[in-house]
Amino acid sequence: MTKEPFITIGIPVYNGGQCIKFTLESIFVALKNINDSESVEILVFDNKSTDDTKDIVMEFIDNGFNLRYSCNEKNVGYDGNIDNIVRSANGRYIWFLGCGEVVKSDSLARILEKIDINIEYTNIILDFDIFSELKGEIIDSRVLAFEEDVLIEGKNNFQFGKYAPAVSSNIINRRKWLDVIERPLIVVGWCHIERILNMISLDNNSKTLLLTYPYFTLYREIGGWWESPKSYQLLLLHIKVINSMISMGYRKEIVKKLKNKMSRFALVLAITQSKEYGLKADVEIFKELYTVLKYDYFLWVIIYPLLLFPNKFLFLPKIAIETLKFFKKVAGNVKNNIF
Known part of the structure; x- marks a missing residue:
């Protein structure tokens, strides 16, 4: 890559052999719809998978696709893997994209069009839809359902949500995340929310951009965590x-x-x-x-x-x-x- 990318798509993965192919294929389709593919970096961060995740990713690389693959020496948990993505990324912003999600073909074009390069956003929230493997159809066509794009300014302005529980709905400012990366976490498994709230807390003029209409499809597979009695x-x-x-x-x-x-x-x-x-x-x-x-x-x-x-x-x-x-x-x- 000859220049610093504007956005890194960071994919945290553990044993994603059954789904990472679909995620990567959808990204490369979306890349074809932007004028400057070098403005987007693709980074797969493997949390020491024991399946064929690495082989699948390396096949994409061998076929000439421009992406980076990194694997932790040991499984560092969800939170540690997310932080490692931020430490390794080169983009000004990072879009965390869960393994198995499928991005819309025009998603990158729309994101790059809507982000004002003269504004330093703390974070950006993307609308999305949900596909149910059990029902074989989209079960929620607009999860966040904003009526229009919204810019939220101010630390304590929570008129709208300023973060999304679904990790793939969040694009974050890499520099601001690094400013809070050493802060201890309150719970395990929600670092994308904790870090974003910490980032916002440091800036009374914090800016969060909410982008309407789906940018990706969240795949709700059979046997996922939501089917547990402890969910x-x-x-x-x-x-x-x-x-x-x-x-x-x-x-x-x-x-x-x-x-x-x-x-x-x-x-x-x-x-x-x-x-x-x-x-x-x-x-x-x-x-x-x-x-x-x-x-x-x-x-x-x-x-x-x-x-x-x-x-x-x-x-x-x-x-x-x-x-x-x-x-x-x-x-x-x-x-x-x-x-």
């Missing part, structure tokens, strides 16, 4: 990260609103889904939830009763949440049209 635990870790924002210097009222906005409906869905895949209410689960949410009335009024709710009626909370989400979206559209 709700990932959301509890997310809530712990939000709780830690006060120590990062965010205002308490912002943290409270964000926790309500980002976690309440999501936790109901997570508990419902976990129960569908075999979660049984016991003392340890009640203690686990209490540790994270003990001062939140939502735990006592909604979550604990839901744990004891008969499985045959679990469709009821799902219907209730989808109805609330629908009316919330309608209300938002009405507000936009009036004002």
